[in-house]
Amino acid sequence: MKECYRVYAMYLKALSDETRLKIFDMLSNGELCACDILEEFNITQPTLSYHMKILSESGLVDSRRDGVWMKYSINRKSLEALKQLFDNIGLNMDNTSSHLYKGMDFC
Amino acid sequence: MKECYRVYAMYLKALSDETRLKIFDMLSNGELCACDILEEFNITQPTLSYHMKILSESGLVDSRRDGVWMKYSINRKSLEALKQLFDNIGLNMDNTSSHLYKGMDFC
DNA sequence: CGACCATATAGAGAGATGTCAATGTGTATG
């Protein structure tokens, strides 16, 4: 666990919006273009673009151009990091080991 | 996976603040009173109370009175639900199975 | 090149969020 709380908080903030959480889940089934995602929601295209920017800049989602389309996909490393965050919190509960927050003063 | 995105988004919003994420991690080592938590942060007592209310009302954290003190602890069920959320997203990626968002129209 | 399509950006506005100082509430204790 080398990361700081700040990065995890950023991930969680990116997913704390219901629309973005749904998008993240949709992407778990594979790459999608913005137009595909837009069809699932009652939001305007600029609003979707705003959400995709937040997901991309957080590092949770990767993006690439494919001609006219922007293709989005989940960044596996960040998903793994999120899993580990909650797994480690669970471990603390079972083992009564040291807190994550100790030894993180450099953050 | 019977829960709705709205509940998960609420959990994640509660943890999307760096202070609250640290508190949640601190609680993974066992029950703490507000005064113990307050010592770890440079915030006022009302601000901590505000954060604890958000964590409690989200269902992530349980609270009980012990004389003058309020004791806080992690709600294990909600932690398990969070773990499953990300585990299932990971499964989708591997199995190319159905999306979580399908069949959730009742939400 | 010109028209068109998909997406991004800018600007504005309503509402949510995080923080504090001041004050209220509830519990123990002399």
Place this chain on the structure above:
DNA sequence: CATACACATTGACATCTCTCTATATGGTCG
């Protein structure tokens, strides 16, 4: 009861967030 302690609530404020309309950008195709 009076005091003190731990915590909650209120009200105010600055900032952030989400959404839209309008407009810009960038790639494709006739």
